[in-house]
Amino acid sequence: IIVCENNFHGRTTTIISFSNDEDARKSFGPYTPGFIKIEYDNLDALENTLKNTKNIAGFLVEPIQGEAGVYVPSENYLSKAKALCEKYNVLFIADEVQTGIARTGKLLAVDHENVKPDILILGKALSGGAYPVSAVLANNHIMNVIKPGQHGSTFGGNPIAAAVAIAALTVVKDEKLADKAEYLGLIFRKEIGEFAKTNDLIKSVRGKGLLNAILVNDTEDSSTAWDICIKLRDNGLLAKPTHGNIIRFAPPLVMTEDQLMECIDIIKKTITEFN
Ligand SMILES: Cc1ncc(COP(=O)(O)O)c(C=O)c1O
Structure with missing residues (x-):
């Protein structure tokens, strides 16, 4: 195989x-x-x-x-x-x-x-x-x-x-969750992609639908992604790093657009404060 x-x-x-x-x-x-x-x-x-x-x-x-x-x-x-x-x-x-x-x-x-x-x-x-x-x-x-x-x-x-x-x-x-994931994912990548241009800590965002990751400007074996996730948790959002410099976001597909915007605000605030 x-x-x-x-x-x-x-x-x-x-x-x-x-x-x-x-x-x-x-x-x-x-x-x-x-x-x-x-x-x-x-x-x-x-x-x-x-x-x-x-x-x-x-x-x-x-x-x-x-x-x-x-x-x-x-x-x-x-x-x-x-x-x-x-x-x-x-x-x-x-x-x-x-x-x-x-x-x-x-x-x-x-x-x-x-x-x-x-x-x-x-x-x-x-x-x-x-x-x-x-x-x-x-x-x-x-x-x-x-x-x-x-x-x-x-x-x-x-x-x-x-x-x-x-x-x-x-x-x-x-509940047409596939269409919803497609739509919400476009918003997520657009918002975080624009934010990444203004923030040195975030290199880029990638993904499809509601399976996304942000790439952190640090090495693969650093603890930065983990440290950011701890701060995200303190601010009310759960996410998990896949490596020292990658944070994956796979939120519930039933989330509303308002809830997604709230998540995006938490991510932006946490990363801005982290700098
Ligand atoms: C692509 C893929 N295959 C298999 C698995 C393993 O699934 P399970 O934990 O149910 O054995 C996972 C779990 O994250 C996965 O992402």
Whole structure:
């Protein structure tokens, strides 16, 4: 399976086997072999690996790398990567645990490029964040490789979890949360982008929909982003750094425009005072 550098797909032993985050890997093991790491957002690296390696089963990718710091790939990266996977008969596997279910302004982040993954992984917002539910989706010719009874877990297929997920998805649809995320995200990036021009501490803002990050003018291993987050907390807003110089903002999709403006005011005030 081909994976990308700086990926985050979770914390199980197989998953951390192909992480390059030493914090996630250290003291665990033995690691699972069978993964090839390539640079994210690099189609040449993908094609070279597909061309030169036998028995590749799949390409596992985050449509936006969340934990890495909200890295949005180049335009058409996903559709071109999917086309390469088709050319070399390899499954395109999208991990939308973080980007999925309206977060980036579409129901799925791959929808921005009209890509249909062969395998789609969902979690987090699938239940509105209220209940542990995750899902792996694929068409029958892939899914039926596993026969009934060959794979399972004690609480898998939990009916309460399924009901919660259906209710959450109904809210996402009825309240048009994808459109809302798209609209509010444009305001967030415009406001913070303009603010960044006037403030030396903020380099830039990036993201899609309501999955955004601000880049702090400091090094990756500094504590500045963390220190800012503590001040944000004191001022009434919770956010978490992904690195010493990146703060990620992933607010509830049900927020109103007034609430977003209040958040933007808190961010501006906190950063201005931090200087
Ligand atoms: C892209 C991605 N995949 C997988 C996971 C792991 O999900 P879980 O914590 O439910 O195992 C996360 C969690 O942040 C994630 O962002």
